[in-house]
Amino acid sequence: MLWVKSFHIVFVVSWFAGLFYLPRIFVNLAMVPADSPAERERLLLMARKLYRFVTPIAALAIGLGLWLWFGYGFTGGWLHVKTGLVVGLIAYHFWCGKLLGEFARGESTRNHVWFRFFNEAPVLALIAICILAVVKPF
């Protein structure tokens, strides 16, 4: 079980690296001047590669979490609330994919301030999920 949990945490950390950095690239994309197509293309390439990289990692993090849950009989309110927050994270992940598509097509309308607030959501989720997973308050 400890091997499964170790790799669960490894892939969770890797997933969060993407969930923290991808919206940061969106902040920069939203600030790129119209006369800098080279910078826009460079940021878009980084975002595409990062999104393609962290999507299977997210699947592994979640798969190992479900293995822990159903393979080792964990129960408790903490796990249900945690899973609810993770469903929110999955929606956030695919929303990033949709926003990336809007940037690629030149259809993004949100400014960098909006993306700065958007960037904070995974931080709040991480704090709540870690407290639930470690402290198990209920």
Ligand code: HEM
């Ligand atoms: C559907 C997705 C997930 C499921 C079903 C799940 C389930 C679990 C289970 C059953 C454990 C073992 C708890 C224990 O050993 O006490 C665990 C550990 C852990 N999970 Fe998840 N998890 C999921 C996603 C995540 C995510 C997204 C995070 C991100 C912060 C996360 C963070 C942790 C941490 C830090 C631990 C270690 C807790 C400890 O050792 O005390 N999990 N997870």
